[in-house]
Every structure is written in structure tokens, then in C-alpha cells.
Amino acid sequence: MKKFVAMSLVAVAFTIITVKATEAREYKIGFIGPMSGGAAQLGQQMKRGAKLYMKLHKDQLGKHTIKMIVRDSKRPGGPIAKAAAQELITREKVELITGLIFSPNAMSVAPLVNKSKTPVVIMNAGTTFIPNMSPHMVRVSFTMWQAGVIIGEHAASNLNCKTAVAGYTNYPPGKDSINAFRHGFEGKGGKVVDEIPMGGPGKVPDFTPFFQRAKSKKPNCLYVFVPAGNHAAAVAKTYQALAMRKAGIRLIGPGDITQDTQLQGMGSAAVGLVTAHHYHMFLKSAENQAFVKAWKAEYGANNPPDFVGVGGYDGMAAVYAAIRAANGSKLTSAIAMKALKGWKFESPRGPIMIDPETRDIIQNIYISIVRKKGGMLVQETQKTFKAVKDKCKELKLGKCGKKLY
Amino acid sequence: MSPFLNEISTVLVFGLAYAMLLFIISVGLSITMGLMGFANLAHGSFAMMGGYVTVTLVTQSGVPFAAALLISFVAIALLSIPFERFLYRHLYRRSELDQVLLTIGLVFASIAGVTFIWGPDPQLIQMPNYLKGSVDLGFNTFPKYRIFMIIAGAMIVAGLFYGLERTKIGAQIRAAVDNRTMAESVGINTDRLFTWTFALGSGMAALGGGLGIQILGGIKPVFAFEYLVIFLIVVAVGGMGNIRGTFFAALILGIIDFAGKFYFPEGGAFVIFAVTILVLLIRPQGLLGKN
């Protein structure tokens, strides 16, 4: 025992000495997201999340410091994001890249970081197979499959939906989302009677023609996937304006349609919506309540956090973990990946972990319902599914099962 | 209730409501282009600013929705006057390319400008109670707001036609669209006419911007650019400077767009562009345009 204590002391002393031996270092990281244009609010929200984490955890890096250089990816496609990444890596010499709202942004960066071996922490981009494109990427956000399958099963088993119409924004995450939904829904005996592509992701369309079409099919449920951002409020309002609830059609979807930042603007239209998602700001955990409080203190009570903000926050937590692992030495991809594969964190959204195999996130998915309380709309968790993995990669469907680098 | 009547009425009512919106916003652009020969790509910016004024009045100052629409009409009409006087006027005789450059510059600056003030989030609006909910007509139910759009649109169209056909200033505008030199030679002050029609057109755009908030999912900075395409299409299909033509074009495109998305959602926006191409190839000057 004595020997053990002595050895421990030596070990501790040694650790302290080595820590002291390393010099204070500034870690430069690049943050790429849409800061202007149609998706600016997403980029700004993600940046708020990241900055909040940095503010609350200043001491976590010891004497090392971190400098975040923000670049605007402007449009959804690859070119601008990629030019920003190239410049960040080669000129600013950043050691890690993070941010990335749109999938094509993340995809375009992949070949670049494969060359430079720069680690990437994806805070949002949702197309399922993205981590397969580079061994240097981890993702802390979500995949469409996580919420999609669960809401599909829930609809068939617990919401009395025999038939459903699925409306989706016509782009890969949208297709991922309805494929996941169909997988879950039809697996439990439901039937998807119509799939309606509702325009591309660039613009918020008038949803009326699509919802009218859905209405004319008389399903029990209408599953809707639209990207986070501008679309959510329009979905709820159209649903209400067309009196679809009266017609006996239930609106369900992933939590993108009840995004916290959009929720209050939806008005009574949103009451009763059932969604599956990895986060909403009304989660009861202590971590979340502290997080929401800190967020509102920082950005004002009228600027609530949402899952995009949490993506930024958790992403920055992962970045910190990687920097701590480097501890004064250069932050290589090897160090970062070693630290982040299997990394666990008590996030506002609940416990999360990076799957060491797929480098994708494992997290809880919550079934929630929107209710009105004291003049405000809130979400109530009805059911929690723990440690949900990405089904697409588990089942090795299409590109999800392939190594793409 | 027959499913056929249901479908037909769905397409017509929703299509008509959208058509009214298209007309209200596009008519100003049509007049500007027909009367002054000016390619005003910043027309959508005035519509967008109208939307923001409406939202701000309703949500911040508690002004009733209808009053807010009127105020934003007047405000943007007035705001557009200095633009016409100090910017546009210099370019009436310059090339189309210069006009494109200036007005796209304005679009960029206005998008940035409203983001500085209101931020990038879409601004939403709560409707007054009398416009909430829907009306059940037996064979079909329609949102009250769409019915309101159609009625308001019809009144505006009627007012505009009356103004142009029966008033002196309307006659002057028609004369000037038809032949500017001739109009000037009979003593019409085309300079002042330009200013007023420009203000009127911008005000109409603002009205459309305000009316559109509810059905376009909120007003946001990129509005100025996103909907420009569709306004230009309406003007081109209708025939520049022709108000009747603009109305018919809005009607046809509004209804076809709705029907296309309703029956053929896979096609997305394809249908409306295909129709546009077809019409313009057969009648390059637009449905009712001058040859």
C-alpha cells in the first residue's frame, strides 16, 4: 500500500512536472458556418453555442488559450466553405476545423482535411454518410435516421396512425429522413400512402399545395421534415390554416418542425405537435437548466437556445477535449481522434458519446409534445430513448456502409 | 361533397390568393419597366421593406394589421421618392446593364441593411382573430386569410383599373407608356409622372410584402432576391407596362403554380418555368404586350 501511495505520488509529481514543462500554447481553430444569406440564423446560433461554451469553461484548458477564427460559408454549396477551409489551414495554420451547417459544406472540406490531416468536429451537417468521407471527422450533431426511425415506430405503435403521408424538403437529408421514418413506421405495420417532395432547401415555399395534397389523401398522420431555420413556422401555420387537425390528420416529425427558436412564433398552431428529437430547451436535466439559464443571460430572454445552438456548444466541448488531450503539443488528427473516439459528455441534451467505430454521435432521442403553459409554448418529454445510434450505419445502407476516402 | 368540386375549388381559391399577391407586387415593376424602360431589379427590396415595416408596426407598436399595411404602403411609397429622384433618375438614359448593376447593388445593400436592424431570423406576425381559422363552405374549407387575400386583392385590382382608366393621372400614365415623346409634346410632365408612378409601384410592392408575410413563412432578408425571379416572370409573361397583362399573367401563373405543386410535387417549381418559357416563345412581348 505504501509502495502504491509512493508510486502514485511520484506519478502525480511527474505529471505536474510534465504539465509544467509544456509551455502555454494558443490553439487556433477555424469555425465555418453560414453567417449571412438564407441560413444566417443557423450559423449565428451555432456560433453563439460555441462561444457560450468557451465563456463558461475558460479554465478548462489550463494556461493554454484558444483562438476561434470565424469564416462565413455564405451559401450551401461547397466552394466558399472550401476556400475558407484552405485558407484557414494553410495561411492561418489552424489546427482544427469546426462548425459546418450544410452537408455540402462538410463534404467539400473532406478531401482537403484528408490531405492536411486536420481534425474536424462537425457541429451540424446531417447527411448520414459524411463521417465516412474522412477519418479525421467526428460529428456531434445528429443524423436523420436517429429521430426518423423512432418517430416512425412511435406513430405506428402509440399514436394510432395506420396511414401516413410524408412531406419532405427535396434534398438528401430530407430523403434520409423519410426513409428512416418509413423504416420505423412500416416496420411497425403502418403504411406510407404518399411521399411529397416540397421543393428544394434554398427557399421556404408556400406549403399549402403540398399540404392540401396530403389532406386529400386522408391519412392519419402527416410526417413532415423540413430543415431547421425558416421553414418550421410556415409548416405549423399551414397545418392550422388548412384545418387539418379538424380533418383528423396528426402532424408529426423530427424536432426540426418545433425548433425552439421558432416555437413561440408558431402560436396555437403548434399545440399538440408530437416530435422526436435529440434536444429541446425544456429538457429537465440539471445540465440543461443551467445551460438555458446561462444562454438567456448571455443572449437575452428572447433569444432561446435550440438544437443548433447545442450543436455548437457540444462541438466546442469536443474541441476542448481534443485540446486537453494535446496538452501543449500540436493538435494532430491522431491525438484528436484518439481523444474523441468514445468521448463522453454530459451535454444539455443528456449523455452523449462519439461512437468509436463510426465517429458519429450516440445520444438520447426524446418524444415530445407541445403544450401551452402560462401563455408560452413549451415542449414536454413523453418518452426517452437512450443511447440511440445511427441506424443507417448499423444497417450499412447504401453509402452509410462504405468507406468513402 | 364531390371530390371533383373539392379539388377544383382548392386549386382555384388557393391559386387565386397567390395570384393576387403576385399581381400586387409585380404591377409596380411592370409599370416601372413599361413606363420608364427601367430594369428595376430592386423592386423586391421595396416589397421586403414593406414587410418589415408591417411586422414592426404590428408586433412592436401593436398597430392593427390592416392599418399597418396602409402605413407601410405610404411609408415605402414616400421612401421610394428620394430613390427615384436621386438614384434612378440618373440612369433612365443609361444602358440596361448600368441599371442592372445599380439595382442589384441596392438589393445587396438592402439585404445587409435589414439584417443589421432586424437580424437574419424570419420575422413572423400574429394575425388578428378575424383572419385566423378557416371557413367551411360545405364542399371545402378555406383559411380565412386566403379569402381575405382574394377580396383585398380584388379591391386593389378594381381600384387600380379604375384609377388608370378613369382618372386624369391614369390617362397620362397610359399615354406615357404608349408613347413618351408624344405624351411630353402634349404637355404631360413625365418627370413628375415617373416619380409618382414609381412611388405608387413601390407602395404596392410594400403592400404585397406585408400581405405575403403570412403565406410565405415570414419576412426575411433574402426575400428581396428570392422572389425577384417570380416577379420578373410575371412582368415578362404579362407584357411590360400592361396592367391587364400583368393581372392575367399573375392569375395564370398563380393558379398553374399551385396546380403544378398539388398534382405534380415531384416537378417542384418546374411547371411554372416551363409554362413561362412556352408563353414567351410564342409571344415574346408577353400576353398583352405591345409588339
Added chain:
Amino acid sequence: MVPNHSSAAKAVNYLQTRHRFHWGEAIPWILAILVFYFLPGYRLLATQILVMIIFALSLDLIVGYAGIISLGHTAFFGTGAYITALLATNNIPDPIIGLIAAAFGAAILGFLSGWVLLRTTGLTLLVLTMAVTIMLAELANDFDEITGGFDGINFTNSDIFGLIELDQLWYSSSYIYVLIVLFLSFLFIRTIIYAPFGRMLIGIRENPRRMSAIGTPVHQRQVIVYVVSAAIAGIAGALWVQVQGNVTTEVYAFELSGDVLIMLILGGTGRLYGAFLGATVFKILENVTEQVLGTDQPYWQFAIGLVLILTVLFARRGLFGIFEDLGNKWKERGQ
């Protein structure tokens, strides 16, 4: 009679020498080489600028020289881009073959659409070109089995001539590759412009009515130049995706059509070097404004808007016009 003789001689001299190279024309190329050596961290941006110059040059052929205003030039840019990308994913990854195929594909589209659309002018043409592009974008989004839709296609090129790898990090070989293609495209366009064909285009721009009355089949000639322009735009599109290794539906974006038209007018139409100046200034404003002023607000958009407005009001022939004016003043002083 003496002054008459001298004015005739002057006129002949003017006609016979104007196609010759001026020493000032070396400046952009020297700058391009300096950028390569001194700003390696900006090379991808610089490469993108070079591609945009090719694209803007192709547009200048029709807008600045033939007087055809198009808001849909990405139809050809995007088609070239997809052709290259699809060849690469179907086992023909050679970049040079990609370029050639892109040029041909875009030219065919240019012929088909030009033959039909160029019977119209003005707003109608503007709207039609726009509509064609947007339809192509819709198609690309709908047929995502082939195009990858919004997410696009990622691909890798083989090495140029089997020797030179298109570098994906420092963009050294890519930059040189694009610069060479730009140089060749520029020489090609410059030659056309100073040949009778180019003079004839200027005639069409200045007065199509009169061109017809001197015996020019205007529509046919417009189609020819449209096809040439489309082919070069196709090459630009192919380069754009080759250096980036991926293609998305954005290559058909109407916004990009708008941007390239802005770049061209900003720089100055109908003067070749306007494209160089406009594309460079636009992309630098787009990229560098945020590095100075930050990303909290869309300062870059405001900056571009302001520059466009000021250019229209104070530099009547685009930014290149300023240089021309300065040059003329310099000459007057010299005399």
C-alpha cells in the same frame, strides 16, 4: 490634300495595329504569378477567382460584344461542371478530357437554347435565360440518383497527362493548371474579338437593326457566338469543380448567374480586362470584408452593394473605365 492623306494614313494605322499587344496587358499575368508565390494561403480563393474570370470572359463575349444580356449563363457553367464530374465518377477521370467534353456539352446546349431563345431580346430574353437555368437546377435536384442533388458528387481527377496531380491542399498545380487554361481561353477570345468576327459582334451590340440592313444574318451570328461563349463557360464550370473535387446544384444557381453578370459589369463590359478586374474585386470583397469587419453581420453584402452603386454613379464604364481614364490623362500629360 496633305491633311487628308495623313488622316487616311492614321485610319489605316489604327485599323492595322489595334489588335497588337500593349505592354499593359502583361500586368494581370505578372500579378497572377506574384499571387502564386506570395499568397499561398489564398491559392484556392485565387484559383476560384481565375475560374470566375474565365466565366466572366465567356459572358463578356455575349454581353459586352454581342449585346445579348443573359441572367442564365450558369446553364452552361453548370452543364460543363456536371459533365466533368459525371465523367470522373464513370471512370473517365482525366481532367483534360473533362474540359473538352464540358466544352462540347455546353456548346450543344448553347446551340439548342440559343437557336430558340435568341429570337427574343430585352426582358423576355433575360427571363427566358433565367428560366432555363432554374429548370436545369430543378432537374439536377430531382435526378439526385445521378447528380447527388443538393449534396452533389465528390470525385477525384486523375493526374494531368498522368503526371501532375491536381493538388488538394496547397493548390499549386491546380492554380497553374487553371492559370494556363485561363491564358489559353483569353488568347482565344482576344483573337476572336480582334478578328472580323469580333468587329461584327460589336456591330450587333451597337445596332442590330443596322447590322441586318448591311446584310448580316444577325440571329445566326448571335447563335454562333452564343455557342462559343457557352463552350467557354462550360470549360469554366469544369475547372470550377475539378479544382474543388465536388459538384453541387449550386453550379446552376441563378444567384451565380447574377454574380457573374455583376462581376462583368462591375469590371466593365466589352473590354476583356473588365472581367479580370470585376471577378477579382467581387471575390475579394466577398472574402476579405469578413476578415476585416467580422461575421456578426453581412458586412460583405453591404460592401458589395455599396461598391456596385458607387461604380454605376461614378465610374461609367465599370472599374476598368477608371484605369482607361487614368491612362488617357497620363497620355495627355505626356503630350
Added chain:
Amino acid sequence: MSDAVLETKNLNKNFGALAVAQDINFSLNPGARHAIIGPNGAGKTTLVNLLTGVLRPSAGAIFLSGEDITTMSENERVKHGIARTFQINTLFMGLTVIDNLYLAIAERFGGATEMFRPAGHHIKVQEQALHILTTLKLEENSLTVVRELSYGRQRLVELAIALALDPKVLLLDEPAAGVPSTESHIILDAVDNLPEDIAILIIEHDMDVVFRFAKRISVLVRGSIMAEGEPEEIATNPEVQAVYLGEADHV
């Protein structure tokens, strides 16, 4: 066929119910100096447009040196030898005078589609351009941008371009219109001195010009030819006088 260089047969043009040309028959012999006069709205410009191919006739035919050119497009007719000037200057305003001529001549020589040889190497084109400029005493303006010329001199350029096309038939649409009287003699002298072998059809309002120049006159009223003959015949024709006096009454 006669030896007429330009001939029309029952030329008709309707815009809907409105007939703007009715059964127009006339012919020009080589070297003709023919004028068409008529009150406003008589259809003179329509006739020019029919002859040059801007408009297609509703019925009837047009022959050039015996060849039916009715369905030919405007530019093809130019290649076959019909050239025109416009009533309102239709020039390349932003280009120099010599470039204005260069375009016309290059097109005629078939070199305008040449893409790879510099325009400056086409010596023959330049010589021709200079020759025409010298003939019309424009050579001092060769390097002036057309926009900067006086209207009268621009009018000369209009004529020069038409001549550069080496036409068999030249249609002059009010060649002195809009030119201040101080300058008009330059134009009229130039018109007087046009090569004799070209058949010229002049559309004119100004009777002084018509009687100074024309050897034959047609009077066009409401789309049809009311009278045709030598200048003296027309001047003394009571019907013609009635039309012109009638018009004068209205003015």
C-alpha cells in the same frame, strides 16, 4: 421579264383589317432616279420595309433583276444588291466612322465570319472603306466616333454605309430629313453625285429635293399608287394637287 432591276407585282400588306399597301406595281431600271412622295401615313416607310424585307407582303411579289426575292430575309436581299438608308440615322453610334464602313464592307466580302485572323490584316476592306470616305469627303472624320459628329455628317455616314454595300438598288428614306438647312446642301450634293449605274428610289417629303433629283415620281396615297409620271406631269396633276392641298388644309 423586262430589264427592270427592281420590280413589284401587286404588292399588298395588311395589318389586320388595315391595308397599308394595296396593289403596288412599279419598276426601276438600272440608273433610275425615282421618287416616291405622298402625305403622312400614306405607307411610304411600309413600302421601304416591304422592299428591304423587314416586312413580308401579304400578297404580291418582288423581283430583283428578274429573280423573285419575295421570301428573302432582309440580310439576304442586301447580299443580292438592295441597300437602304434610314429616315432616322441608324448607325453604330459608339464606333468610329471607318469602323462603320468596315463592318459593311467586311460583310459584303464574306469575311465577317473570319475568327482567327486579325481584322487589321484585311487590307482590301480598308482600302474600300477609305475610298468611299474620300468620295463622300468624310476622310477627315475617319477616326471620329459617330456620336460626336454633327447630324448632317452622320447623315453622310448613313449614305456611305449604303454605298459601301455596292448596291444595284439604293433606297433613300428622306436623306436630308432632320439636317439643318446650312448642312443640307452637302447631303444633296452627295446624292446628286451618286454613281450613275445605281438605281435609286428616294422617299421624300421635301418637294424641292424631289424635283431637283427625280426623273420619275410615284404618288402614294393610302397605300396605293395614285399617279406616276415625269416630274412635270405630277406637278400639274390635279388629283395630286388636291391631295397635297387637302393635307395642307389640315396642317
